[in-house]
Amino acid sequence: MMSMNSKQPFSMHPMLHEPKYAPLHSSSEAIRRACLPTQSLQGNIFAGFDETLLQRAEALAAVDIVAQKSHPFKPDATYHTMTTMTSMTCTPTSSNGHLHHPSVLTSHHHPVHHHQSSQGLDGDLLDHLTPGISLGGMPGSDVCSSASHSHAAHMSAINHMQHHHHQQSMNMHPHGLGSHGSLGGSVGDVEPDPRELESFAERFKQRRIKLGVTQADVGSALANLKIPGVGCLSQSTICRFESLTLSHNNMVALKPILEAWLEEAERAQREKMSKPEIFNGGDKKRKRTSIAAPEKRSLEAYFAVQPRPSSEKIAAIAEKLDLKKNVVRVWFCNQRQKQKRMKFSATH
DNA sequence: ATGCATGAGGT
DNA sequence: CCTCATGCATA
Numbered sequence: 001m002m003s004m005n006s007k008q009p010f011s012m013h014p015m016l017h018e019p020k021y022a023p024l025h026s027s028s029e030a031i032r033r034a035c036l037p038t039q040s041l042q043g044n045i046f047a048g049f050d051e052t053l054l055q056r057a058e059a060l061a062a063v064d065i066v067a068q069k070s071h072p073f074k075p076d077a078t079y080h081t082m083t084t085m086t087s088m089t090c091t092p093t094s095s096n097g098h099l100h101h102p103s104v105l106t107s108h109h110h111p112v113h114h115h116q117s118s119q120g121l122d123g124d125l126l127d128h129l130t131p132g133i134s135l136g137g138m139p140g141s142d143v144c145s146s147a148s149h150s151h152a153a154h155m156s157a158i159n160h161m162q163h164h165h166h167q168q169s170m171n172m173h174p175h176g177l178g179s180h181g182s183l184g185g186s187v188g189d190v191e192p193d194p195r196e197l198e199s200f201a202e203r204f205k206q207r208r209i210k211l212g213v214t215q216a217d218v219g220s221a222l223a224n225l226k227i228p229g230v231g232c233l234s235q236s237t238i239c240r241f242e243s244l245t246l247s248h249n250n251m252v253a254l255k256p257i258l259e260a261w262l263e264e265a266e267r268a269q270r271e272k273m274s275k276p277e278i279f280n281g282g283d284k285k286r287k288r289t290s291i292a293a294p295e296k297r298s299l300e301a302y303f304a305v306q307p308r309p310s311s312e313k314i315a316a317i318a319e320k321l322d323l324k325k326n327v328v329r330v331w332f333c334n335q336r337q338k339q340k341r342m343k344f345s346a347t348h
Numbered sequence: 349a350t351g352c353a354t355g356a357g358g359t
Numbered sequence: 360c361c362t363c364a365t366g367c368a369t370a
Contacts, residue, residue, distance in 0.1 A: 236350080237365060245350085286366090286368070287352095288367075290351080290352085308361085311360075
C-alpha cells in the first residue's frame with residue numbers, strides 16, 4: 001500500500017457552484033474557465049491566415065524589440081541531455097557545487113504581459129504587472145542555498161490525489177474535517193479560501209525563517225513527517241507556496257502538509273533541536289534551454305493571439321525562431337500554466 | 349525566485 | 360497533445 005488514500009469522505013452532488021468566497025477576486029475556476037473556450041473561433045478566423053498571423057505577431061514583437069533596446073543575439077541554444085536510462089529516481093548525490101561565470105546580464109526583465117483575451121487582435125486587454133515581492137519585508141529571506149535534495153522516485157502521491165479529484169473537491173487534511181452542516185453548499189469542500197491561503201503562506205514563511213530553516217530544508221524534511229502519500233518537495237515548490245505562485249488547488253493541497261511540518265518543527269525545536277534529515281539526491285544533468293529575449297518576445301506575441309497553437313503552428317513557429325519544436329510546445333504549456341497560477345492575474 | 353522540463357493521468 | 364504538479368538548473 002503505497003498509494004491508497006484519497007477518496008474524499010463525501011462526494012457531493014455534481015452541480016451547483018456555490019459562490020465560495022466573498023467576491024474578492026475571481027476564483028481559480030473562473031480563471032480556468034475563462035481561458036478554456038476561446039480557440040475554436042480563433043482557429044477558424046485565422047485558419048487561412050497562418051502566415052499573416054505569424055507575420056503580424058512577429059511584427060509586433062519586432063516593434064517591441066526596437067522600442068526596447070534591440071539586441072539580437074542568441075546567448076545559447078542549449079541542448080538538454082535527457083536521461084534515457086540513467087535512473088532519475090532517488091540516487092545518492094550530494095554535490096551540487098557548480099561554478100558559473102558571472103555572465104553579462106545587461107537586460108533582464110520578464111515581460112509578463114500576457115492577455116487571456118478571447119480575440120487576440122481585439123483591442124484592450126488588461127495587463128497585469130509583475131508580482132512584487134512584498135511578503136513580509138524581511139531582508140533575510142533569500143534562503144535559497146539548497147544544498148541537498150532527497151528525491152523520492154515518484155512521491156507525487158499528492159499529485160495523483162489531485163488528479164482524481166480534479167479541482168472540484170479535495171480533502172486530504174490529516175486533521176479531520178468533515179463537519180459540514182450546511183448541505184447543498186459546501187459539502188466536502190474545505191474552505192479553499194484564497195485569503196486564508198495568502199495569510200497562511202505569509203505566516204508560514206515568517207515562522208519558517210524564525211526556525212532558521214531554508215525552503216529546501218522544509219522540502220526534504222517533509223518526508224520525515226511520514227504522512228501517507230507525502231514525500232519530500234523541492235525548494236522550488238516551497239518557494240512557490242510562500243509566494244503563492246501555485247495553482248489554487250495546489251495551494252490548498254499543500255497547506256495542511258506544510259502546516260503539519262511547521263507544527264512538528266516548532267515542537268521539535270522547543271524541546272531541543274533535532275533535524276535528522278537530509279539525504280542526497282542522485283546526479284542528473286538536465287540542461288535548461290535558454291530562450292533568447294527576441295525569441296521570447298515573439299513567442300509572447302504569438303501567445304497573445306493563439307495560446308494554444310496546433311502542432312503545425314508550433315512547428316512553424318519553431319522553425320521561424322530556430323528553436324526545437326518541443327521547446328516551443330513546452331513553452332506554450334508553461335505559459336498557459338502561468339496564466340492560471342494563483343497570483344492574482346487580474347484583480348487584487 | 350523563476351525558466352524550461354518531465355511525467356502521470358486524461359481526452 | 361493537454362493539463363497539472365513538481366523539480367532541476369539558473370539568474
